[in-house]
Amino acid sequence: MEELAALGWLLLVVAFGAIVPVxxxxxxxxxxxxxxxxxxxxxxxxxxAAGAAGAYAGDLVMYAMCRFGGEQLARRLRWLRDDEHLTGVKDRLKQKQVPVLLVSRLIPGGRVPVLLAAAFVGISWRTFVVANLPACALWSGVYATIGLAGGSIFPEPWQGVVAAVIVILIVNQTLTWFQKRRTRAGTTPSTSGASG
Known part of the structure; x- marks a missing residue:
């Protein structure tokens, strides 16, 4: 009974975090x-399963809010901050909808722009619902594996939890740093080319 309550809380926390991305x-x-x-x-x-279900439910709520509330709601909730990046994501979604939706959950900071772009481009509910299910399952499996690694290395449960959280933070920060560097490197040549 205690385990079911903990799983229920995990589902709720992940669903809430999918809607409020902090x-x-x-x-x-x-x-x-x-x-x-x-x-x-x-x-x-x-x-x-609980992590995937929470992520899936939260994504569906966020997608519905973006579809019905549009860019105005996204700006009000501070989900939309970078119009230029959003335009690039829209272009990628128009070319390859399902692969972009699948990968978006695994890239730190990639899920929200893809959800927004998918809603604004008007990707059908059917496509979103089908593509997002394996994306959430894969995401939950990857993060659970990181937790298992931490849990298997340390003898005490709290040590495994702390190790898993630290690894997640380091991986996310590293990937975010690489993405920013790549984005800066990609925009530099086009800027100099435009001015010349």
Missing amino acids: VPTGAAVSGAAALAFHEHPLTIGLVV
Whole structure:
């Protein structure tokens, strides 16, 4: 009964974090997986399922809000900050809808712009619902695996949870740093070419 309550809380936290993108949802899944490894190893699959279900439910709510509220609502909620980046994502979505939706969850900071672009471009509900399901399952599986690694290395559950959260933060910061560098490197030549 206690495990079911914990899984319910994980689902709610991840769903809330999918709508309010300041909650570290990946760290929540990793921490839950590390804890499950020590206390109830048979529930690890349920941790992945709860994380995926929470991510999926939150994404559906956010997508609906973007579809019905449009860019005005996205700006008011501070989901939309970079118009130039959003234009590039829209272009990619027009070319390859399903692959972009699948990969977006695995890239730190990539999910929100893709959800916004998908809503603004008008990707059908059917396409979004089908493509987002494996994306959420894959995302939850990746973060749970990171938690399992942390849980298996350390003897105490709390140490595994802390290690998993630290690894998630380091990976996210590193990937974000590389993305920013790549974006700056990509915009520099076009800027100099435009001025010349």
